[in-house]
Structure formats: structure tokens, C-alpha cells
Amino acid sequence: MSPKVTLQDVADKAGVHRATAARAIRNETKISKEVRERVQKLANEMGYRVNPLVAALMQSRRNTRVSRHTVIAYVTNYPTRYGWRPPHIDRPDYFPGAQARAQELGYKLEHFWLGEPGMTPERFSNVLTTRGIHGLLMGRLPPKIEEARLLWERFSSVALGRTLRTPRLHYVTEDHYAGAALAVRQMIEKGFRRIGFVSTGRDDSPGVLNRWLGGFLREQLKLDAKNRITPFFFIPEPDTEKNPRQFGRWYDKWKPDALLVTEAPPFFEWLKTLKIRPREIPMATLVNERLDEKWTGIYCDHTLLGSLAVETLVGLMVRGETGIPEHPHEVLLSGKWMEGVTLGRKK
Template identity: 30%
Template sequence: MATHLGMSRTTVSEALRDHPRVNPETRTLVQAHAREVGYQFNPLASSVLSEVRRTRLDTFRGVLATIGLEEPARVPFLGAYWHDLQRGAAERAEQLGFKLEKFIVGERGVSVQRLDTILRTRGIRGVLIMPAWNRPDFTQLSWTNYSGIYADYLIDQPALHTVCPDHPRAMGLAMRRVQELGYKRPGLALIEQESNRLDNRWLAAFLAYAHLHPELTPPAPLIMPQVSAELFKKWFRKYKPDVVIGHRAEMIKWMQECGARVPETHGFCSVNIGLNTGKLAGLDLQPRRIGERAIDMLISQIHHNFSGIPDLPCNTTVPALWADGPTLRAQK
């Protein structure tokens, strides 16, 4: 085919794979001729070539970027969760022949426009956007040049493929576990932004589980506009939950200031043990596995020469694991 069209084999190969390096007119010509001669893509051959590239790390190496936002309010994401997600992504990239480089967008980092120039200049085609406290805006990146994945639930500027924990399933796991431990009155306590940024998926799953288990008598959930010991203690004293389910480990101290003894009289279940220091009972959202899965998805896009904003952005979820800890009573 290359000889017939008077082109190099590389040009024909890249045109058949819709590589953006080949101009659209050439791609159209090559693909039209391929249809005429009955050419069909062979996925087995493609997978073999991908394996060759993967195992020849001394001669083939790509660069991917992880992008984080500098956010003063991003306190929860400064913990082990962010670090483990980044580590999982870096290790998976290394296994697949890629190096991961970190960029921070903000006053102490670079602007989105400057980042775009750096990525294009260095030929970096894959970007992994790290979890952000607020919904991130990366519309100013030249997305025709990049494949992108967001390692959290929702991004709409632009709408990319995402990978994140399975929050509803995780809440069901937490509720089932505290029920098995004998708690009858579980109380959900969240910061409003912690709930809103996930489209209230924690709250919805909590309410659904409570509705389906009438033997439980949970109080009205506490959704605080901001972190407030005063609001929490007022709610705790009024509604008397026997176990609190939430993000913030400081709630244990507030419970104790109300007379609770954890875990003797009351319990605390963390919906994300990776956001706190110290040993807690609760959910391991597997950030390392999320990082690995995000890189798998990103490199798959690159291998298929997909760049730009997807027509149908999809969300991939990773199941949580349960972690025993000293903040809940022991199994009877």
C-alpha cells in the first residue's frame, strides 16, 4: 500500500491509526485506499506491537503528566490519599514504559496557559488530572493535542473520562459493617462541599440504606456549611447517634467533649481513612488502585491515538475495602 501511494510505511501506518501527526487529507486518502483493497485492522498484531514496546523500556519511553491544582481549601487532599494515588499512577506508568511528571497549577506553580505551552513543547500527550476540592477548569488546554483522565468523580470543564471510588457501594459497605457491629443509630456528618463535589452520592447511599433497613433509626444527617465543632456538638447532643460516619477525624474529639467514649459507648467510621492520620476504622477507597486504573485508561487512549474531549465521557469506579480500627467496637 505504501509503495502504491508513494508514501513511507510509517506515514501509512500512522494514517491508518488516525495519528494526529498525519495531516487529515493524507489520512483520508490512505483510509479510502485501505477500504478499496479490503484492509482490516488486526487487533492481535496491534497487541503484539504494544507488548514489544512495553518490554523494550531501554529504547521506548514516553512521558505523561499529572496535574494538580493549588487550592488553599484542599485540606483533605493533602493526606495519604493524594500521595497513594500519585504513587499508584507513577508505578503503573513505569511498568508500561512511561515516566510520570508532576505539575501544579496555581500561584506557586504555573498557569494553565503556561502548562499548555510546556506540554506541547515537550510532546507530552497524556495528562492525568488529580482530585480537586472544587470542580477544576482546564478548558484552556489545547485538548486536540492531549488524552486526558480525571482521577475523581466529576469534571465538566471539559468533560473527560473519569475514574474514582464507587461511593454508593462504599457507603453500603460501611453501613452494613456498623450494623453488623451492633450499632442501631448511625449518624452521617459531612461538610457541605464534601457532599456537593460528589453530587451528594454519600448522602444518597446513606439514606437509601436506611430506608431499606427499618430496624435502624438514624437521625437526620448533618451537612455543615463549614467545619464547625459547635454545629457538630449541637447535632450530636440533640440526635444522639451511637456511631458517626464522616470524613473528619476531629469529630472523635468533639464526640468525647460531649461525653462519648470511643469506642466503648460510641463509634466513629471514616468514609476515607486516607484523608486522616492515625488509625481509624472505615473505608479504604484504594487510591493506589485508582491511580493504576487511571494510567491504564490514559495509555489506552494514547495507543489508540485518541485525543481531545470524548463524545461520551464515562466514569469508571473502583470498589472500596473495609479497614478495621480502634474507633469502632470489636466484633461480638
């Protein structure tokens, strides 16, 4: 695929400033007819296309409405100020991608912590309003917290991931169903038939496990009935060794030739408890963020997810859409299959 043509590419080719190229493409009469026609012709020949989101943003700036959109708040509610970021937690960090995209669009992304001492929903909302902040990007919430109470009518808001259940905002998240389905297809292509689905931890994003399981079961129907294995589900237990023992009994009963696990680290801990070497069981994981570990499985670019969330939020802000949406929607990003050393092909 050829690189996307940018406005700067057109300006360089035309021998004009980037701003001049932009005005010429908008057909502004302040730019001479000759320059307008030359730039427009080059843009068409080069395949340049105007980004509608950026165009809307720049139009709002020309209408002098940008002052209320300068800063976007990245809101978190972990027990500690930075508990939502690695290395404090083994979860994707969406902030860098969101911050970079915000800067590209002319915004500044700032972190705000709901856990500040003495903070209340009203005070938090007032702090943001006083600062002229009207866009909120809700980061992942910690386990067992599914609600955030703010004066939502003041803000344009988008949630990252699916941890926030109340209120129902617009979401930007991974397409978990498609990822699980893709993984099973890849495993079948490699010769595996008795594929076992293993849930290795709590479902801290409500509905994610169901989506993974739905994708797995849909593809499993393509296999002969004799190869359809009942999934294994993690059950929270005070006895930390109970789940590994239960998994061991499940594995001995069904004898899968490969496993699709929700997350790899707890699975490897189970194998250690059972004194099984990881290479003895072919495995792919649905959360394959640690690319340096060379696991096989589904990788979803958290940097791109953060970027998509900002784009979605800016669209709401430019259109002036605030409050809890009547019809919340999701933006889903498909994951990619990454080859590693944990699966191989069926021997």
C-alpha cells in the same frame, strides 16, 4: 486465589528468554514451530492470559508510534508546586501508584504545575506539545477550583477524583456510593440500628457527598422507621465552634447508637470541643486512609487508583483518542471495610 501467571513464568518454564516467549505466543514465524508450539502449550496449561492493554501498547511500539507516548504529564494546580501532596495536605497521594504503573508500561510520569509564574493555558499546552507529550493525567484540584483550561484537542486526558468539573473528562475515582452502603451493612451486622450520618467538612469533590449520602440512605431504608435518623451536615461558619455545638444538639436530639462520619479528624476535634471522649461514641469513617490510626471504616487504595488511571489513559493514547470525550465515563474502584478500634460491636 492463586497468583497471576506472568509471561516471565512461562518463559522460565519453557527455558527461553522472555522476548522469545512473547514472540512465540504471538505465533511469529521467526520463532521455530517447535518452540512456538511448546511455549503456547505451556502458556495454556499454566493459565497465562495476555493483558489486552499491554498487547495494544506493544503493538503500537512495533508500529514505531511509541515516540509520541514516552512521557505522561501529571498535572496539578494547587497554589504551591507540591501543595497537592502529603504532608502539605491531608488527601491521598495518587502519584506513586500512577508513576509505578506508568513505568511498568514503558512510560515516564512527570509532574507539571499549572501555577508556574507567567503560565497560561496556551503556553502550558505548547510546552507539552513541544516536548512530545500527548497524555495528561489530571490530579485533584484544590478547593474552590473546578475548571482547567488547556488545548484539550491535543491530548488524551484522564482525571483522578471528581474535583475537575469543566471540562468533563474520563474519571477514575472511588465508588463512594458502594463504600457508604458497605459501611452501613457492616454496622448493622455488628448490631447497630440507630446509625447517624455525619458530614464533617466541605465537599471539595462535587457530588461525592451526594453519593455517600445515597449509599447510606439506601441501606437505612432496611431499618425500622423509628431507627432512621436525619443526617447531620457540615455548614461552613466563620465561628469554628458553631459546627461542634450544632452537632452536639443534633446528637442529643437523635441519640444515635453509632455514627458514620465522612472524615474522622474534624469529628475528633468536635468531640474535643464538646469534651467528649472518642471511645464514648462508636464511629466508622468513610475516608480511612490513615491505617496506622486504626480507625474503623472504608479504605480505598489510592496507589491502585493511580495505577488504574494510568491504564485508562494509556488505552486512550494507544487508540489515539484525544480531546474532550463526547461520552465521558468513570472507572470506579470499590473500597474495603477495615476493622479498627473506633466501632466495636453493639453492647
